[in-house]
Amino acid sequence: MHLSRASTRSLGTGAAGILALVAVWWLAALTVLSGARVPTPDGVLGTAVDAGWGFWSLHFGMTIQEASVGFLYGTLAGLVVASLVLLLPVAEPVLMQVAVMSYCVPLVAIAPVLFIVIGNPDEGARSGTATALAALAVFFTTVVGTVLGLRSADRASLDVVRVFGGGRVRQLQKVQLISALPSILAAMRIGAPAAFLGAILGEYVGGVQRGVALVLKIAQQNVDVEQAWAVGIGCALVAGTVYAVLGLVGRVVTPWSRGATS
Numbered sequence: 001m002h003l004s005r006a007s008t009r010s011l012g013t014g015a016a017g018i019l020a021l022v023a024v025w026w027l028a029a030l031t032v033l034s035g036a037r038v039p040t041p042d043g044v045l046g047t048a049v050d051a052g053w054g055f056w057s058l059h060f061g062m063t064i065q066e067a068s069v070g071f072l073y074g075t076l077a078g079l080v081v082a083s084l085v086l087l088l089p090v091a092e093p094v095l096m097q098v099a100v101m102s103y104c105v106p107l108v109a110i111a112p113v114l115f116i117v118i119g120n121p122d123e124g125a126r127s128g129t130a131t132a133l134a135a136l137a138v139f140f141t142t143v144v145g146t147v148l149g150l151r152s153a154d155r156a157s158l159d160v161v162r163v164f165g166g167g168r169v170r171q172l173q174k175v176q177l178i179s180a181l182p183s184i185l186a187a188m189r190i191g192a193p194a195a196f197l198g199a200i201l202g203e204y205v206g207g208v209q210r211g212v213a214l215v216l217k218i219a220q221q222n223v224d225v226e227q228a229w230a231v232g233i234g235c236a237l238v239a240g241t242v243y244a245v246l247g248l249v250g251r252v253v254t255p256w257s258r259g260a261t262s
Contacts, residue, residue: 039226044233047226060234063212066126067199070134071192077135078142079184085143086150086176087168096143103140107133107198111205120207127211130202137198138191145187149180182257185250192246193239200235 022041029040048056081099085092111133118128153176161171203213212231219227250257 037225039229043226044229047224048230048234051227051230056234059210059212059215060238062126062208062210063130063196063199063203064238066130066202066211067134067192067196069126070131070136070199071138071188071195073131074135074138074195075142075188075191078139078187079146081139082143082146082150083172085147086172096147099140099143102136107137107201110136111201114202115205115207123209127199127202127208129205129207130199130211133198133202134195135198137194138188141187141191141194142184145183145190146180149183150176152183153179182250182254185246185254189243189246189250192242196235196239196242 025038026041029038078099081095085095111129114132115129118132121127150172153171157175157179158171161174166174200211200213200216203211204217208214212235215231216228218224219231
C-alpha cells in the first residue's frame with residue numbers, strides 16, 4: 001500500500017516523538033529522578049526480555065481476550081440501544097438515562113458488586129467480572145457516537161426512502177446506518193482502549209489465575225519497579241495499537257468521511 005506524503009510525515013513525526021520521549025525518560029532516570037524508583041529504559045527492556053514471550057503472551061493474551069469479548073458485547077448493546085432511540089422516540093429519555101448512569105458509575109465502585117454476582121472464573125477461563133467491566137466501559141461511548149451518527153443522516157435521502165414507502169426501519173437500514181458508520185467507528189476507536197482498561201480493573205478484583213492485573217499485583221508486592229513499568233508500557237502498546245488499527249479501518253471503510261473520492 002502506497003503511503004501519501006502526509007501519512008509518511010505523520011509517521012515520521014510520531015517516531016521522532018517517541019524517541020524524544022524515551023531520551024527524556026532515560027536522562028531523567030539517571031539524573032533528577034535517580035532516587036525516585038524510576039528505572040531506565042534498558043532496565044525495563046531487560047526485565048521484559050528476561051520474562052520471555054511465553055510469560056507475556058500468557059497474561060496479556062487472557063486480558064486481551066476478556067477485553068475483546070467485553071468490547072463486542074458492549075458495542076452490540078450500544079448499537080441496539082442507539083437504534084431503539086431512533087425507532088422508539090418515546091423511549092429515548094429512559095434509554096439515554098440508562099446510558100448516562102452506566103457512564104457515571106465508577107468502574108472501581110461497581111467491580112466488587114459484579115464480582116459477587118458473577119463469582120470466580122473457572123481455572124484457565126476468562127474472568128466474567130473483567131468481561132463485564134470491559135463491556136460497561138464501551139457501552140456509553142458507543143450509544144452516544146451511534147445516536148449522533150444516525151441523526152446526521154441526509155434528510156433528502158430519508159425523504160426518498162419515505163416516498164417509496166419505507167418506514168423508520170427501512171430508513172435505518174438504507175440510510176442512517178451507513179451515515180453513522182464514521183461515528184460508530186470513531187466510538188469503537190475510543191472504546192477499545194477503555195475496554196482493555198476495564199478488563200484490567202476487573203482482574204484486580206480477584207479470582208484470576210492469569211492476566212495483566214495479576215502480574216501488576218505481584219510486581220507491587222515484590223516492589224519490582226522494572227516489572228511494573230514493563231507491564232505499564234505493554235498496556236500502552238496494546239491500547240495504542242488497537243487505537244491505530246481501528247483508525248486505519250475507519251479510513252479504509254469510510255473514505256467519504258475524510259473527503260476522499262472513489
